Amino acid sequence: MPPITELMMFALALAAAGVVAGVLAGLFGIGGGAILVPVFYQVFGLLGVDDAVRMHLSVGTSLAIIVPTSVRSFLSHYRRGVVDIDLLRNWLVAVPLGAILATVIAAYVSSETLRLIFAVIALAIAFRMIFNRASWRIGADLPNNPVKWLVGVAIGVLSGLMGVGGGVLNNTFMTLYSRPIHQAVATSSGVGVLISIPGLFGYVWAGWGEAGLPPLSTGFINWIAVGLIIPITLLVAPVGVALAHAMGRRQLEAGFGIFMTLIAFRFFYSLYG
Known part of the structure; x- marks a missing residue:
């Protein structure tokens, strides 16, 4: 067990990540998982959590x-x-179904595979964030079913495998089909609800009885980390919402894209370095 000073530093790092994650949840319509997953991966590793279950x-x-x-x-x-x-009504089954499929996949793949999936999707998100242009459009309005429904399933699967709320993916989908960015951000927060609730129960099931989990874990959920960060994210999420409706986003998007690029290469290095 690391010394108490190191544990305090880890707690402070998690708290800082919680602040950033909460603001991002409101600002980009995402759940903050893109920040939290790599931070958790590092902290759980420093605390000696088995590599087989850490990701x-x-x-x-x-x-x-x-x-x-x-x-x-x-x-x-x-x-x-x-x-x-x-759109959320149309996705009431599609997105949760995708999130549940993601937990079934996660139950059978290795930590290395899960890290590779995160890194590849993170690079795609980073590309969209850094190089996105308002002129990028596919159509004048959202596609009809079954295409729209299948997109919901895909967002659920990819987000569930990454541990994110689906905001960046849904923002991309809606803006490519000419929806206003503020509507996309607002709707993405609802998509996060449709992903996270079934995802929570799915990861409890997927990790049930696994060896090497830290204390106060139920399946692949560690309640110490949950209890520490949730109050912080709840407190600061409205700040991000206010920012989303009051400021330009281009520099923030580029900065977030650079962050995701660094995280992707960190995971690639852990696999092939």
């Missing part, structure tokens, strides 16, 4: 934290009247 635990714990963060972010956006409720 799974990071992803599952991130999704558990996203539940209240996404709910609060969604309610804040909903009160502003900019959420696309029709």
